[in-house]
Amino acid sequence: MHFFLKIGLSLVRMKNLSLLFAALIFIVFCTVTIYLLEPDTFENLLTSFYFVMTTFSTVGYGDFSPVTGAGRVFTVLMYLLGIGLLGVVIGKIVDAFSLFRKRKEEGKLAYTDEKHIIIVGWGKKTETAVEEILSSDATTEVVIIDTLPTSPMDVSIDRVHYVQGDPSEEETFIQANIKKAKSVIVFADDAIQVPSLRDAKTLTIAITVERLATHVHTTVEIMTKKQIANFSHVKVDEFILSQETTSLLAVRSAMHQNVSTIVTQLISRNIGEDLFEVKKNPDWKTYGDAFHGLLAEGATLIADRQQMDINRRLNEDIPADAVLYVICDQHTHLKLS
Numbered sequence: 001m002h003f004f005l006k007i008g009l010s011l012v013r014m015k016n017l018s019l020l021f022a023a024l025i026f027i028v029f030c031t032v033t034i035y036l037l038e039p040d041t042f043e044n045l046l047t048s049f050y051f052v053m054t055t056f057s058t059v060g061y062g063d064f065s066p067v068t069g070a071g072r073v074f075t076v077l078m079y080l081l082g083i084g085l086l087g088v089v090i091g092k093i094v095d096a097f098s099l100f101r102k103r104k105e106e107g108k109l110a111y112t113d114e115k116h117i118i119i120v121g122w123g124k125k126t127e128t129a130v131e132e133i134l135s136s137d138a139t140t141e142v143v144i145i146d147t148l149p150t151s152p153m154d155v156s157i158d159r160v161h162y163v164q165g166d167p168s169e170e171e172t173f174i175q176a177n178i179k180k181a182k183s184v185i186v187f188a189d190d191a192i193q194v195p196s197l198r199d200a201k202t203l204t205i206a207i208t209v210e211r212l213a214t215h216v217h218t219t220v221e222i223m224t225k226k227q228i229a230n231f232s233h234v235k236v237d238e239f240i241l242s243q244e245t246t247s248l249l250a251v252r253s254a255m256h257q258n259v260s261t262i263v264t265q266l267i268s269r270n271i272g273e274d275l276f277e278v279k280k281n282p283d284w285k286t287y288g289d290a291f292h293g294l295l296a297e298g299a300t301l302i303a304d305r306q307q308m309d310i311n312r313r314l315n316e317d318i319p320a321d322a323v324l325y326v327i328c329d330q331h332t333h334l335k336l337s
Contacts, residue, residue, distance in 0.1 A: 023089050027052060030078045038071045056082040105150050107164030111143050114180035120167045120205055121187040122146040125221075127153075129185065134159060143176045168204045173212050183217040184209050188242060195223035203230055210234050275302075276333040278324050288314035290324060297336060299328035 027049075035048035042048040042064060051064045055078060066072045103109050117133060117140060119126050130142050130153065141159045144152065151162035165172030167186075178184065186205050192198040199222055206220050219238045220231060228239055265273055278299070284290040287310050291301045301310055303325040304318070318324075328336075 056086045104155050107162040110175045111177045115182045116141040118143045118184045120145045122152045123190050125187050178213045186220040188221045198223050199227040298332045299326040
C-alpha cells in the first residue's frame with residue numbers, strides 16, 4: 001500500500017508535460033506487452049490498445065479479456081498502476097480548466113483576436129455600451145479594461161473579455177491586443193469627483209492609446225469643454241462632452257417635444273430607425289443620385305462624414321473618400337449591404 005501511495009504522490013508532483021509523456025509511454029508499453037503475451041486473444045495492436053484503455057477507465061466491457069496466467073497477472077498490475085495514473089491525468093486536466101477560468105475571471109489572460117472594441121473603465125455607461133454593441137453586431141467582441149479584481153461581467157459570455165490592469169500602462173493595452181483592435185472607447189472615471197482630474201486621467205489613457213496604435217479609432221468622454229484642445233493635440237478621433245451633451249438634449253426636449261426620443265432611436269439599434277453607414281454605389285455620381293437611389297430602397301441619406309447639408313448639395317459630385325450615413329431599419333441596411 002505504501003508503495004502505491006508513494007507512486008501516486010510522485011505522479012501528483014510531476015509537471016504536466018512530464019506526466020502526459022509518462023502516461024503515453026505507459027499506455028504504449030501496456031498495449032505492446034499485452035499483445036505479445038496473448039497474440040491469439042488480441043488480434044492486433046488496435047485491439048490491445050482498446051483493451052488497455054477500457055481497463056484503465058474501469059469501463060470493462062468484457063468483450064476482450066486475457067486467458068493465460070501471465071496475461072491476467074499483467075492485467076492486474078496494469079490496472080493498479082493505470083487507474084491511478086489516469087486519475088492523476090484527469091485531475092490535472094480538470095485543474096487546468098479551473099485555472100484557465102480563474103485567470104479569465106481575474107483578467108489575467110491576453111486577448112488574441114482582432115477587430116474588437118476596447119472599453120476602458122467599468123461603470124453603468126460601460127455596461128450599457130457593451131449591451132448595445134452585442135445587440136448591434138453579431139460578431140464584434142468587446143474587451144473591458146479596469147482594475148477590478150474580477151470580471152464585472154459573466155465570463156461565460158463568449159464575446160466579452162476582461163483585462164485587469166492600469167489603463168495608463170502600455171502592458172495593459174498590449175494584453176488587450178490594441179494593435180489589432182477596431183476602436184477604443186475611454187469613459188471618464190466616475191470615482192473621481194473633480195471634472196478636471198477626471199479629464200486628466202482620461203488624457204493620460206488617450207496618450208497611451210495613441211502612442212501604441214495611431215490607426216485605431218479612439219472615442220473619449222470629456223467632462224470640461226476647455227480640455228478639447230489637449231485631446232486634439234494627441235489626435236483623439238472623437239470627443240463626447242458628457243455634461244454638455246446631456247444639457248443640450250434636455251433643452252431641445254423641453255423646447256421641442258419627443259426630440260430626445262428621436263435621438264435615442266438614432267443611436268440605439270434596439271429602438272426604431274437607426275443610423276447606418278453605407279458604401280458608395282459606383283452608379284452614383286452626385287449626392288442627388290445617391291439620395292434618390294437610397295430613398296427608393298427605403299433609406300434616407302443625411303450626411304457625408306460630419307457634413308449634414310446633403311440636401312443643399314445634391315448636384316455636387318460624391319468624392320471618392322465619401323463616408324455616407326443613412327437612416328433606415330436593420331432589414332433595409334442588410335439589403336443595401
